[in-house]
Amino acid sequence: MSRERPQRAGWIGNNLLVIASVGKGQGKIARLRMLVDTGASFTMIPPETLVKLGYLIHKPLRKERLISANGIVVAPIIKVAGFNCLGQVAKNFEVAAHSIGSSRFDGILGMDFLTEFRALISVETAEIHCRQPKHKQVRQ
Numbered sequence: 001m002s003r004e005r006p007q008r009a010g011w012i013g014n015n016l017l018v019i020a021s022v023g024k025g026q027g028k029i030a031r032l033r034m035l036v037d038t039g040a041s042f043t044m045i046p047p048e049t050l051v052k053l054g055y056l057i058h059k060p061l062r063k064e065r066l067i068s069a070n071g072i073v074v075a076p077i078i079k080v081a082g083f084n085c086l087g088q089v090a091k092n093f094e095v096a097a098h099s100i101g102s103s104r105f106d107g108i109l110g111m112d113f114l115t116e117f118r119a120l121i122s123v124e125t126a127e128i129h130c131r132q133p134k135h136k137q138v139r140q
Contacts, residue, residue, distance in 0.1 A: 006122070006125075006129040007086045008127055009128055012105065016036040016123070016128070017036070018034050018036060018086060018109060018128065019085075020032045020034045020085035020086075021083075022095070024080070030049045034085065034107050034109040035100075038111060041066075041110055041112065042095065043083070043108060043112055044066075044110065045080075045098075046099045047076075050078055050095075053080075061077045061079055062076075063077065064077055076096070078096075078097050079093065079094050080094075083095065083113070085109060086117065086119070088133070090113065090116065090117075094112070116133050117134075118133075
């Protein structure tokens with residue numbers, strides 16, 4: 001285990017909430033309230049947030065079928081310049097452009113990020129401990 005300190009999460013009912021930021025350079029940064037979801041394959045950020053930052057969601061890398069609480073949706077996959085969460089920075093990180101429709105949180109922190117940083121989640125203490133990323137290019 002690395003010497004990095006665990007990050008505290010907040011609670012929304014029985015769910016963990018963390019703060020993240022996504023950027024596109026030139027000082028363009030958005031702060032997001034992210035629900036930690038170990039059942040989600042992808043990290044999801046609202047399309048309107050990505051558009052405000054200057055990302056072209058109508059020209060995605062690809063589209064993915066996602067199973068959500070509202071059924072199956074097709075979401076564009078966008079590569080963001082930087083995604084910062086839990087004290088970790090993922091550069092050129094792929095996210096799904098998808099609105100959750102909640103007033104309590106903005107997006108979903110999915111297993112793509114959690115497995116990349118080998119996260120250990122303690123629901124007892126509401127702490128998430130991240131270790132060195134599996135792929136070194138994540139922090140370029």
